[in-house]
């Protein structure tokens with residue numbers, strides 16, 4: 001504790017307000033097309049160009065990809081679209097997204113559309129606009145002219161692979177366009193190819209693998225203090241200054257809690273006892289074997305395989321065995337699938353040219369319940385996007401053969417009985433990028449869910465439902481939430497918990513089981529997760545509220561839990577309204593995805609005075625948590641009414657040892673009228 005306080009003081013001294021302010025994105029390196037005959041490869045068009053002259057077909061060639069946090073990539077757009085046509089399409093998305101989120105500003109700065117590729121990269125004016133555009137495109141299931149669904153993703157997510165492809169890609173893109181199949185052949189025989197080293201795999205998957213546990217903790221602590229806690233304080237103070245400048249408003253004095261040096265004290269980080277993941281995702285592709293690595297123009301042998309694609313398609317697939325966060329039973333399954341692929345007539349899917357069959361393998365394992373779920377994603381047997389091949393003749397036989405390989409396996413686990421595969425799903429996906437979580441799966445073997453034990457509860461998990469990826473870490477995280485909820489409980493039975501973004505109901509049900517609250521209302525956008533949550537409630541001994549759509553249901557009137565499958569921003573206010581009819585106190589736990597909470601959810605939480613405490617579990621503490629915390633703590637406004645909150649605890653939990661990620665449990669307590677009083 002002392003150590004952390006010293007660290008905090010030191011950082012406070014080092015850091016000026018300017019340093020923790022918003023960092024502007026670096027300028028893009030853009031070079032003009034050198035030759036008029038050269039095929040313009042990466043056309044970039046700014047929003048002002050679109051607005052000023054729609055007819056402008058100005059193309060420039062960008063030497064380097066720039067995938068910063070303000071970028072959105074939309075896959076499955078038509079190839080060879082004219083610049084004017086692309087501009088029209090992008091502008092129409094902005095307009096529609098703006099209509100959907102009228103209280104936000106959504107606009108883009110520029111876009112790039114490589115003519116022969118089926119994606120467009122859009123640079124938004126601000127980072128916060130990206131999730132809104134992504135949400136609009138993905139949720140509305142926009143389609144291209146051929147009827148393929150568009151898939152929008154944050155540019156940052158695709159940055160690493162593409163950045164690492166770097167120079168090789170530039171060369172390839174600036175040469176004359178070649179046919180898809182020719183390019184595959186060229187690639188596979190490229191003399192420039194080299195084997196990806198084990199160190200590169202570790203650097204990509206577990207970037208902190210060379211640091212000791214203490215060094216990792218110290219690095220993450222600094223990030224949580226500088227990149228999260230201090231940023232929030234700086235942002236809230238900035239809001240006060242802005243209000244001060246706004247003459248129309250009454251001046252609001254800085255709240256007392258923001259005045260000290262240590263407005264937010266960050267507790268010492270607690271780490272998961274093991275880095276092992278319970279969910280691993282691998283790509284199908286080729287492993288390149290070099291018989292003579294020393295030979296300059298050595299040509300590799302292509303071996304179909306499943307594993308990590310750490311340097312993009314060109315680098316091939318690498319074995320995950322060197323990564324310390326991948327359990328041994330998972331590596332054994334990877335080996336088995338590699339052996340299967342060696343004799344499979346169906347090729348791995350080429351993520352670059354969108355041909356081939358086997359795409360992604362997802363494994364979920366539980367060492368506690370000894371279960372293992374396998375999900376195999378593949379292109380439609382009739383061929384994927386732009387793929388003229390047909391795999392239908394082989395698919396059924398190969399499916400049967402793979403299932404029998406998987407289910408015959410006895411996966412050895414240290415000091416325990418072997419684990420067997422308990423369920424297998426296939427997932428047909430014809431899009432270019434990743435399917436959304438609700439994309440259907442086809443059950444082909446065994447159980448339909450995986451069961452995991454956490455604390456005193458057990459949970460069933462469907463293929464499309466979210467579940468924390470580090471079981472032991474999740475137990476620590478949830479206990480922390482239970483403790484924070486218990487702190488405000490005068491009498492647990494009178495306390496109702498709103499579990500916002502509840503997934504399979506884990507947090508709410510754990511709080512109920514631990515006697516921290518008397519009732520839970522959980523909301524999650526994912527239907528499979530909510531179905532699981534309802535089953536989990538009953539399996540753990542609780543009564544589920546009668547579903548209003550299910551008239552004649554014999555569920556008793558008194559209930560312990562209600563789980564609602566909907567967007568939190570659409571139903572939270574209504575659910576709070578219903579709960580107000582009963583004489584209960586409220587506490588909220590929010591655990592959103594990386595984009596953070598929708599503004600409507602933040603507004604609802606602020607406006608409802610009965611919510612005195614919010615426990616915020618964040619997987620993006622230096623990003624969306626900073627924004628959301630600022631909105632909860634800034635002075636009341638028309639848009640965000642209700643007494644502000646203050647941060648009363650900030651506890652980092654390292655759920656992802658060896659990686660840069662860290663989870664934060666932050667407690668927000670509502671300021672009383674007295675605490676809001678103007679003080680000088």
Ligand SMILES: C[S@@+](CC[C@H](N)C(=O)[O-])C[C@H]1O[C@@H](n2cnc3c(N)ncnc32)[C@H](O)[C@@H]1O
Nearest residue numbers: 466468501502503524525526567568591592593
């Ligand atoms: C980080 S997970 C947390 C799940 C759960 N609390 C747990 O610990 O397992 C985030 C959850 O937010 C859900 N989600 C995403 N957007 C949402 C929205 N707009 N409304 C409600 N839930 C949402 C996802 O389906 C996912 O289950």
